[in-house]
Amino acid sequence: MAPGHIPALLQETLEWMTPAPGEIFLDGTTGAGGHAAEIAARIGPRGLLVCADADPSMLEIAAPRLSAFSWVRLVRADFADLDVLREAAGGRTFDGALLDLGISSVQLDDPARGFSFRVEGPLDMRRDPDVGGPTAAEILRDTREKDLADLFFRFGEERFSRRIARAVVERRKRDPIRTTAGLAELVSSAIPRRAWPRDIHPATRVFQALRIAVNRELSSLGVFLDAIPGHLSPGGRVAVISFHSLEDRMVKTAFRRPASGPGDGEPMLERLTRKPVVPSEREARENPRARSAKLRVARRRDGGDGT
Template sequence: MHRPVLIDEVTTWLDPREGSIIVDGTAGAGGHAAALARRVGPGGRIIGLDRDPNMLELARKATAGLPVTLVHAPYSAMRRVLADLEIPPERVQGVLLDLGLSSDQLAWRHRGFSFAADGPLDMRFNPDSSGPTAAELLAEMPADELAQAFFDFGEERFSRRIARRIVETRTAEPLRTTRQLAELVRGCIPGRLRHGPIDSATRVFQALRILVNDELEHLDALLKELPNLLAPGSRAAIISFHSLEDRRVKWAFRNEPRWSILTKKPVIATAQETAVNPRARSAKLRVAERWSNQDPSRTPNPTIPRP
């Protein structure tokens, strides 16, 4: 069962009020959406988006009876979704993104997100989409493009070696399962580095998932648009799980004069939370408040004490 990370911190920082409208751009299994919906009450509304229809089914169960509207859409389509629901930006008091992969998605072996159990190399957030699967990309991409993707999206130092091995292997037999790929990657890592705290295949799996789902493109698109989707005085809270995402969030908040950064350093999980939910160990929460366009007296990004 998925445990929403930093749930107390999210509700504290977003500070949802009775009657507020808040957008959860990554509804997932509905944990954050349900907690926020209880705070906004029957006069408020939570708009939950997700690319994965299977996760939306879980979210519907978790938010049953609460003022939550769930929409099958990527968070990069937030402006269109709000327009379709006839919600103007000045009515939105908060936006949440939890960019991590759900424990449920990892547990579904047929989705191919995890190498903990063998399954097909799919990795699409929307399994009904026409986009290529991870297996199809591994079968078609040239070695230099694979190596660049593993380096850029997984920060994998042995990316070229792994890419060459994939191309050599696929001439005889295409890589079709998570176990095949994980074993190939592990075999490319020098023995002294193979048995660290993180499995050697983790970075390549992360890179492939990002590539399959165009994750960074969706994030960049929303970060650019986000100041236009919030009312002045409203807040955006974004949870990231690796440096590629966290750097983008940090610089988007820092370089946009309409944002006031509320978290000088990212908020991380307490020891108590990581003890019951180890995946929270990597979570970093950054929060910013939207300023008015019309207030020239404000200076960029003062530090606001943590609640």
């Protein structure tokens, strides 16, 4: 990315979020710090930006980029841990909160993390390698065939989920699937060659499904969406960039949810984007990883009590 150049979707995110001098912001998915640096520059030294990431390696990468902003606080935490993040803000509510749910290029390109079929590596896929819970290899080893098929279909929207699950179970009888290359080869062979997708690798959806399952991403997103209105100041904005239809559906529903319960009262959040904002054709062409991105933004209505 050229100096001074801001990707179009990031520029639109900033325009919808309108970070202003002195405001308190949360970047719940700091990554390499691209969004955070732009927000920090806009809120200035009278503001405060809490930058969270569950992956300690990403915070290490972001730290030098954000070191010029003394008003940035780096926190190793999942974005669903809003009480912890609120504490990092001194207990104050946020004027803006941002989630970018896409996986970082740094994570994808590191063979040791096991996120990508493009490079040989162990099937780990944990964002935080220090947390408990199964790796992708352990899920493939221990999950029943029917549950594997459901996982691939639900989280990956893979229409050949049953064939792939059956192939996994047959393979693991002889030899556990431990590497990214081994899984990618197995998935490719399980899908009829004529049915391979044109624009993505045949294993893309299975890798996506496993990553979501390993990191319990939908569960974390649900907790965040339920709780974030109470952590926003009146008029505070929340923006979510999603890359999966299930994620986008959750965000869309949450931004319409009544404050009390189904059918009771008005939504606590006011939608600012009636339809999701998507990358331009040029941006999608220049950055294929961004082509499925969808941005939705909402604002907390005035009044009501925060947590």
